[in-house]
Amino acid sequence: MPRLEGKVALVTGAAGGIGRAAAELFAEEGARVYAADVAEGAPFESAGITAVRLDVTDEADWRETVDRIVAAEGRIDVLFNNAGLVGSYEPVDTIPLADWHRVIDVNLNGVFYGARTVVPVMKAAGRGSIINTSSIWGIAGAAGVAAYTASKGAVRLLTKNLALSYVGDGIRANSLHPGIIDTPLIAAQDAGVTAGVVAQTPMGRLGTAREIAYGALFLASDESSYMTGGELVIDGGYTTP
Numbered sequence: 579m580p581r582l583e584g585k586v587a588l589v590t591g592a593a594g595g596i597g598r599a600a601a602e603l604f605a606e607e608g609a610r611v612y613a614a615d616v617a618e619g620a621p622f623e624s625a626g627i628t629a630v631r632l633d634v635t636d637e638a639d640w641r642e643t644v645d646r647i648v649a650a651e652g653r654i655d656v657l658f659n660n661a662g663l664v665g666s667y668e669p670v671d672t673i674p675l676a677d678w679h680r681v682i683d684v685n686l687n688g689v690f691y692g693a694r695t696v697v698p699v700m701k702a703a704g705r706g707s708i709i710n711t712s713s714i715w716g717i718a719g720a721a722g723v724a725a726y727t728a729s730k731g732a733v734r735l736l737t738k739n740l741a742l743s744y745v746g747d748g749i750r751a752n753s754l755h756p757g758i759i760d761t762p763l764i765a766a767q768d769a770g771v772t773a774g775v776v777a778q779t780p781m782g783r784l785g786t787a788r789e790i791a792y793g794a795l796f797l798a799s800d801e802s803s804y805m806t807g808g809e810l811v812i813d814g815g816y817t818t819p
């Protein structure tokens with residue numbers, strides 16, 4: 579049986595690398611997927627994917643999107659809060675304030691708005707799985723990237739808060755921690771930064787978006803039914819030493 583047979587999933591950042599791979603994989607595994615992004619991406623290959631425009635920093639956008647899905651499907655079983663950006667590589671004394679606020683708004687507030695809007699729908703159904711994309715830099719420190727590491731660390735703990743707050747409602751929440759993954763986000767960054775992280779990765783290579791999507795698939799499916807508040811680290815060994 580397909581691993582997400584009959585489930586309804588909302589994936590954010592789905593025009594990009596990891597979100598796109600997850601949307602395709604979820605659909606291959608039987609889910610009806612709403613692939614949300616602020617940007618327009620290439621058409622999806624799998625049947626069962628509906629592209630929707632959603633700015634995760636806009637609560638009104640969230641309400642409209644969630645209302646639309648609930649009207650069509652009656653529920654949302656899986657929320658993959660994955661949209662994110664690095665935004666700035668600066669430490670606290672040099673990061674422009676606008677960059678700080680933008681990164682926190684997308685990476686942290688976006689996850690907050692997503693959970694805030696979808697939790698009532700999951701509560702009503704008595705079940706649901708929330709997956710929040712953090713990072714290796716939500717576990718280990720890194721120089722520079724002040725706003726990114728702050729946002730991803732906060733996502734890790736907000737996920738544990740969701741897990742504990744809604745365990746009685748049948749809602750599970752787990753964070754996903756990718757290492758350095760070959761996506762448009764990484765393709766756009768300074769090659770020296772990427773080479774430096776790969777050099778610190780015991781497997782010595784970039785991961786693929788599909789390798790992260792398989793982790794999200796596990797958390798989305800009932801195979802992870804005893805997992806909440808957990809951290810799924812898929813990083814080629816980066817955080818191991």
Ligand SMILES: NC(=O)c1ccc[n+]([C@@H]2O[C@H](COP(=O)([O-])OP(=O)(O)OC[C@H]3O[C@@H](n4cnc5c(N)ncnc54)[C@H](O)[C@@H]3O)[C@@H](O)[C@H]2O)c1
Pocket residue numbers: 590591592593594595596597614615616617632633634635660661662663664684711712713714755756757758759760761762763764
């Ligand atoms: N690629 C990596 O090495 C890596 C490592 C750790 C964590 N992550 C995290 O994984 C997630 C996905 O990253 P990716 O590498 O696939 O990046 P990506 O840039 O390929 O995709 C991110 C997507 O998010 C979308 N997005 C940005 N702001 C948005 C907004 N306000 N509303 C809706 N969508 C928005 C973008 O349009 C883009 O399509 C991010 O949260 C990122 O921080 C990535």
